[in-house]
Amino acid sequence: MTLKALIFDVDGTFAETERFGHRMAFNDAFYDLGLDWYWDESLYGDLLAVGGGRERLEAYIRYYRNESTRGRAELIGDIHETKARYFKQRVGMGDVKIRPGIARILSQESWEAGLKLAVATNCSITSLTALTKQFFQRPPEEVFDVVVCGRDLKNKKPAPDAYEIALQRLGLEAEECLAFEDSYVGLKAARTVGVPTVVTVSDYTSGEDFSGAKLVLDNLGEAEKPCELQDGDWEATLPPEGFVTVPWLQALHAQHLG
Secondary structure, three states, X not given: OOOOEEEEOOXXXXXXXXXXXXXXXXXXXXXXXXXXXXXXXXXXXXXXXXOOHHHHHHHHHHHHOOOOOOOOHHHHHHHHHHHHHHHHHHHHOOOOEEOOOHHHHHHHHHHHHOOEEEEEOOOOHHHHHHHHHHHHOOOHHHHOOEEEOHHHOOOOOOOOHHHHHHHHHXXXXXXXXXXXXXXXXXXXHHHHOOOOEEEEOOOOOOOOOOOOOOEEEOOOOEOOEOOOEEEOOOOXXXXXXXXXXXXXXXXXXXXXXX
């Protein structure tokens, strides 16, 4: 089985979006709309167990404020729309950083290897567009061959919908792809459809259970910032460069799934 495509999650995987991006944008929106709500880092970490921004708002209202969400659809929509605007601003100001290795793999190594690129994420197309324009000066459809985001999903991760749709649009089998995730929620979504998965642990997910991941690393690494291989089902040693490369991933994929 030959490796033909890489499928990337976005929040926490593609970029460190959560702590200083989405969380602060939600707080900006709460203030803008006159709400006395505030999500600190600990609370937001708990809410990340819920996939999707709107869904997190509903969970917060129900379980942290002990209020009904009945009749709150318009408010939730207003918060989410306002938050998206502030998230875009924060990305543009440089508050959100791309993770090590992502730009190198997406803009150079995958192209040289002839691999297709896909994104499978719960996040909105607005957030994804803000990120790709900031980091690559291009919209998502010019960075990725296939884009699957929140607007496409009936059920968000940990449900497998994002990966099912991505595989269908790529026209590939699960084992012809390699997924990149940062959380248990994302790993579960990928594993449900059989996509082998590399986990790059993020700020909020370091204590999660990544059983079943093929590789677990702190990040993908760069020449000036080598990465650390932490765990995984695939027996592996990092290449001499000290960071993840596409040829290295291809060799591992061929060794274990070829």
